[in-house]
Amino acid sequence: LPEAPSARPGPTAPVLPPCPDSPPGLVGRLLIEFTSPMPLERVQRENPGVLLGGRYTPPDCTPAQTVAVIIPFRHREHHLRYWLHYLHPILRRQRLRYGIYVINQHGEDTFNRAKLLNVGFLEALKEDSTYNCFIFSDVDLVPMDDRNLYRCGDQPRHFAIAMDKFGFRLPYAGYFGGVSGLNKSQFLRINGFPNEYWGWGDWAGLFAHPGAHSSLAVLDPRISLAGMKISRPDIRIGRYRMIKHDRDKHNEPNPQRFTKIQNTKLTMKRDGIGSVRYQVLEVSRQPLFTNITVDIGRPP
Numbered sequence: 001l002p003e004a005p006s007a008r009p010g011p012t013a014p015v016l017p018p019c020p021d022s023p024p025g026l027v028g029r030l031l032i033e034f035t036s037p038m039p040l041e042r043v044q045r046e047n048p049g050v051l052l053g054g055r056y057t058p059p060d061c062t063p064a065q066t067v068a069v070i071i072p073f074r075h076r077e078h079h080l081r082y083w084l085h086y087l088h089p090i091l092r093r094q095r096l097r098y099g100i101y102v103i104n105q106h107g108e109d110t111f112n113r114a115k116l117l118n119v120g121f122l123e124a125l126k127e128d129s130t131y132n133c134f135i136f137s138d139v140d141l142v143p144m145d146d147r148n149l150y151r152c153g154d155q156p157r158h159f160a161i162a163m164d165k166f167g168f169r170l171p172y173a174g175y176f177g178g179v180s181g182l183n184k185s186q187f188l189r190i191n192g193f194p195n196e197y198w199g200w201g202d203w204a205g206l207f208a209h210p211g212a213h214s215s216l217a218v219l220d221p222r223i224s225l226a227g228m229k230i231s232r233p234d235i236r237i238g239r240y241r242m243i244k245h246d247r248d249k250h251n252e253p254n255p256q257r258f259t260k261i262q263n264t265k266l267t268m269k270r271d272g273i274g275s276v277r278y279q280v281l282e283v284s285r286q287p288l289f290t291n292i293t294v295d296i297g298r299p300p
């Protein structure tokens with residue numbers, strides 16, 4: 001009798017070992033500059049292993065997590081090219097399985113970073129339900145050391161702890177801005193980000209611990225309310241360069257920013273990932289990232 005097809009030896013996918021906790025081949029401190037021109041074609045040429053939509057899986061090991069990197073965005077194409085140029089090789093060396101999601105706010109109404117991040121969380125999961133780590137990164141922040149691993153841990157992680165613009169120091173104890181990451185259950189535990197905070201504000205302070213900001217003694221933000229603590233890399237490793245820029249149009253400081261943060265305890269349950277309303281206008285898979293253009297409405 002002919003052999004049953006399932007019993008026939010044939011090419012099977014090799015079983016890859018788990019990716020190591022400390023990836024070999026990291027280079028440590030990196031030289032980051034934003035002066036040479038950076039055409040997208042070049043970035044594409046230099047990252048042939050990255051698949052459509054900005055997806056990557058290590059060829060030689062099985063990562064423990066699948067990471068969605070979410071970037072809030074509008075009119076910063078120039079910054080995005082540098083970000084992609086620097087980050088793809090870093091994330092690859094870190095042996096991550098990842099996807100890059102640029103959440104592009106449609107129209108010219110007031111910018112809303114936090115709401116865009118909520119959209120990114122939901123839309124990334126719609127595309128791939130195996131995402132279990134979400135890293136939220138400003139488009140203008142590039143790590144200066146590849147040992148700053150873009151992974152999630154047992155507490156929410158703050159990555160951009162020593163930016164050049166703050167003299168390579170944490171600006172205040174509870175700072176959680178710029179680049180931060182939460183796994184899926186941590187994100188759901190804080191009900192995601194607020195949707196009702198329009199314009200510029202140090203909204204990231206919302207996720208820090210109480211008393212973080214000297215001028216805001218009653219600060220009572222989401223991470224501590226949910227009983228969690230921020231984890232951070234070593235100060236020598238968590239260094240970042242920010243691409244210098246002027247304040248964008250339609251992202252003026254919100255005068256209510258201090259009162260809003262103080263009211264987190266009251267608003268956190270009703271305003272967050274559970275109540276976000278938006279309309280996706282376009283999903284386009286580019287060679288180095290997925291662009292999601294979204295209508296998030298405007299402030300009341």
Ligand code: UDH
Binds near residue numbers: 113247
């Ligand atoms: N962002 C956009 N487009 C905008 C506004 C914000 O893409 O129009 C995104 C982008 O990812 C940016 C992030 O939101 O990195 C945070 O916004 P921001 O860079 O404006 O915030 P930051 O606190 O700067 O870094 C505030 C203005 C500083 C002016 C300094 C003048 N010297």
